[in-house]
Amino acid sequence: MRIYIEDYFGNDIVVLHIKNINHTEEVLHNIIETDEYNIADVDEDDHGEYVRVQLSTSTTMYKLNK
Numbered sequence: 055m056r057i058y059i060e061d062y063f064g065n066d067i068v069v070l071h072i073k074n075i076n077h078t079e080e081v082l083h084n085i086i087e088t089d090e091y092n093i094a095d096v097d098e099d100d101h102g103e104y105v106r107v108q109l110s111t112s113t114t115m116y117k118l119n120k
Contacts (some may be wrong), residue, residue: 057081060094062111064066082107 055078057070072078085091085107106110 055103057089058104058106059085060106060108062109064094064108077107102115 055072055075057063057072057078059067059070070081072081082093082105086093090110091107092110093105093108097104097106
């Protein structure tokens, strides 16, 4: 399972490759638990299923860069 984390504008920041698919739900829950992220998309390509998680506001990037 891959999780793409995007900024507010949809630009990829990082891709997480989760080898143990049993922990995917837990990882996603921990990422979006901060209320600064939303699940933007769940899709599948030639490499399998992936999830896109997007920052919910553009001001979050400012917090990350502080």
